[in-house]
Amino acid sequence: MAIDRRNFIKASATAIAASAVSGKLPAMTMMSRSKKMKLSYSIYDISMVHTFNISGFSRDVAQSILVEISYDGQVGYGEAGLPPYMIGQNAQTAADFIKKVNLEQFSNPFILEDILNYVDSLEEGMSCPKAAIDIALHDLIGKLLDKPVYELWGYNKVTTPLSSFTIGFDSEDMVRTKIEEASRFKLLKLKLGKDEATDKMMVRVAREITDKMIYVDANQGWKDKYYALDMIGWLTDYDITFVEQPMPKNMCDDMAWLTSKSPLPTMADEACQRLCDIRNLYQQYSGIVVKTLKSTGLREGKKMIETAKALGMKTMIGCSTETSCAISGAAQLSVMTDYADTDGNLLISNDCFSGMKIVDGKVTLNNKPGIGVVKL
Amino acid sequence: MAIDRRNFIKASATAIAASAVSGKLPAMTMMSRSKKMKLSYSIYDISMVHTFNISGFSRDVAQSILVEISYDGQVGYGEAGLPPYMIGQNAQTAADFIKKVNLEQFSNPFILEDILNYVDSLEEGMSCPKAAIDIALHDLIGKLLDKPVYELWGYNKVTTPLSSFTIGFDSEDMVRTKIEEASRFKLLKLKLGKDEATDKMMVRVAREITDKMIYVDANQGWKDKYYALDMIGWLTDYDITFVEQPMPKNMCDDMAWLTSKSPLPTMADEACQRLCDIRNLYQQYSGIVVKTLKSTGLREGKKMIETAKALGMKTMIGCSTETSCAISGAAQLSVMTDYADTDGNLLISNDCFSGMKIVDGKVTLNNKPGIGVVKL
Numbered sequence A, B: 001m002a003i004d005r006r007n008f009i010k011a012s013a014t015a016i017a018a019s020a021v022s023g024k025l026p027a028m029t030m031m032s033r034s035k036k037m038k039l040s041y042s043i044y045d046i047s048m049v050h051t052f053n054i055s056g057f058s059r060d061v062a063q064s065i066l067v068e069i070s071y072d073g074q075v076g077y078g079e080a081g082l083p084p085y086m087i088g089q090n091a092q093t094a095a096d097f098i099k100k101v102n103l104e105q106f107s108n109p110f111i112l113e114d115i116l117n118y119v120d121s122l123e124e125g126m127s128c129p130k131a132a133i134d135i136a137l138h139d140l141i142g143k144l145l146d147k148p149v150y151e152l153w154g155y156n157k158v159t160t161p162l163s164s165f166t167i168g169f170d171s172e173d174m175v176r177t178k179i180e181e182a183s184r185f186k187l188l189k190l191k192l193g194k195d196e197a198t199d200k201m202m203v204r205v206a207r208e209i210t211d212k213m214i215y216v217d218a219n220q221g222w223k224d225k226y227y228a229l230d231m232i233g234w235l236t237d238y239d240i241t242f243v244e245q246p247m248p249k250n251m252c253d254d255m256a257w258l259t260s261k262s263p264l265p266t267m268a269d270e271a272c273q274r275l276c277d278i279r280n281l282y283q284q285y286s287g288i289v290v291k292t293l294k295s296t297g298l299r300e301g302k303k304m305i306e307t308a309k310a311l312g313m314k315t316m317i318g319c320s321t322e323t324s325c326a327i328s329g330a331a332q333l334s335v336m337t338d339y340a341d342t343d344g345n346l347l348i349s350n351d352c353f354s355g356m357k358i359v360d361g362k363v364t365l366n367n368k369p370g371i372g373v374v375k376l
Helices: A011-021 A091-100 A112-121 A127-145 A172-181 A196-209 A225-236 A252-261 A275-281 A298-310 A324-336 B011-021 B091-100 B112-121 B127-145 B172-181 B196-209 B225-236 B252-261 B275-281 B298-310 B324-336
Strands: A038-054 A057-071 A074-081 A164-167 A187-191 A213-217 A240-244 A266-268 A287-290 A314-317 A357-359 A362-364 B038-054 B057-071 B074-081 B164-167 B187-191 B213-217 B240-244 B266-268 B287-290 B314-317 B357-359 B362-364
Touching: A038 A091, A038 A127, A057 A091, A057 A127, A074 A127, A074 A324, A091 A127, A112 A127, A112 A298, A127 A298, A127 A324, A164 A172, A172 A196, A187 A196, A196 A213, A196 A225, A225 A240, A225 A252, A252 A266, A275 A298, A275 B298, A287 A298, A298 A314, A298 A324, A298 B275, A298 B298, A314 A324, B038 B091, B038 B127, B057 B091, B057 B127, B074 B127, B074 B324, B091 B127, B112 B127, B112 B298, B127 B298, B127 B324, B164 B172, B172 B196, B187 B196, B196 B213, B196 B225, B225 B240, B225 B252, B252 B266, B275 B298, B287 B298, B298 B314, B298 B324, B314 B324
Parallel strands: A164 A187, A187 A213, A213 A240, A240 A266, A266 A287, A287 A314, B164 B187, B187 B213, B213 B240, B240 B266, B266 B287, B287 B314
Antiparallel strands: A038 A057, A057 A074, A357 A362, B038 B057, B057 B074, B357 B362
């Protein structure tokens, strides 16, 4: 059953109150000294268009944490999904974490390295609320400088890649329906890893219908390296671009063997959490998938992508089931990745932001400052 | 003999002329469409305080290329030294390169990735003029946004490291004099690699005089891995922090062996040119030295540092004999490095910029926008 209730604290009201408390002075009288960052949050119940099936679980509702940070008359928005695979991170623990964060001790939002190191140090894990804060700070900085985040990073928005649309495993008829619904996408992601018959049916049906670029995500579903190599061999006949997380993330030696033999590139998703993982993934996978809710946000996500690129690895920016807020944050990173899988906002029926769009299958950023979102 | 002539084209005059040519329109009439970046350059003859001796050559004059880029009423300054070890790069070839660069084709200076990829693609090598352009663009962007470059990167200027002061090899008396002159530094760099007697005299004399942090730079001077390991073993008795470029840069296997055995960290300097080198230096050296005149500037230099850090390597920002323009550019990167060797401007007698300072031995950045320099 989909939850449609909109459990949303009006943080803009909080921001106005905060601004009153901070006691704005006229511009000439050292106004900057009275500036304080004010943080507020809410838990958002997301309704999904289709029940979502991947190797391991299925669901038709989701939650995310929304964050607002106000400073100097601007409000930055951030978000991170709270999917069940982020063990220990849920509405309660994420909220508890946010309550520990005191941004008022920092003189300004620009010193991201200091602020985010502090936030990171408050508690191990908790990458989701950390990411929501990071994205809100980037949005805020962009608004303060009146520049989109991608431009502050030195990138041109025309360099965004195609975004994939995800097809969860389902009956043959439903797979056909979903692929037809995805007509405006030029890159499809098929969720495999259930069983051999379903996996092969998914790929065969998809290739019967379309000659679009397709990649597959086994979500750790193949437990044996020889089986995985056989499956990848079979996939090469179907013009598959790459294979995401073929084997369990902890099977490092088997995975390095598989990548060295594989005719298709392999991409680390579950195995790729934070920056410190990259050196271990090098020569174990052909590339990495970065998700902001795992990387603790845009700043560390950007470092991960740049490090992987420097090592000659492929890069993809992914997402979870999130509104256009988190997705527009992630989409800022897409200017520097080979691929994007930023369709999470399209799988939900109650988006509360508008921002990045998929136009002709391509991630399309706007010229608005920050992460380029408008609250609906 | 030191050349003292100041061969400096007044590029600000060029910028004013350029601005007249670009036909500035009143603010309300799509002024942004008439904005064009104008590039000018000059070759600067640098006079050195002392004759500079390192393993391989000595000199008492130097040259650098100065660049100015004007756009929208602001001028960005950039520079790169043209030291003799940058084979094929000199006043003539650097100037010839700059003449090929057409920045007017770009709509704005913010799309650094596009602009610098274009500049890089014009000719192989030529890292010095490429660096001067990169630094000028960063300075320009900072001025347009009224923010220091380090702050646009999210760093706090308090996180800068100590800067070393370089002592070239010399007679025992001169070494004493130079170390006494360096009293305001807390980190000394000794140039070794001449011969065993000189190397050991340098270290012994330095340690007789001071208990400051000292590191050594052999500038590829040790040609045999067993000899290099013996020397490093000897150095450990003198409390040396690390050893820069002990062996020739192309002796990769020997260098990997040396690093694996060395009781002191090893840092790659000559072996470290650009981002693509980092993956080869990983597990061959303990760390890297980035110099903007090799990395093609701040943007690629920053990627190098972030990649090295992600791989668990130490990082240092270096410099050449350059004015406070290039050094202040390099100093922006010092907020993210373990060490800095940014004393190049202190070794010259005709600095034509003021910018970063060394205060109590520490790299000290100011709050000015861009790279924080003022033309003298």
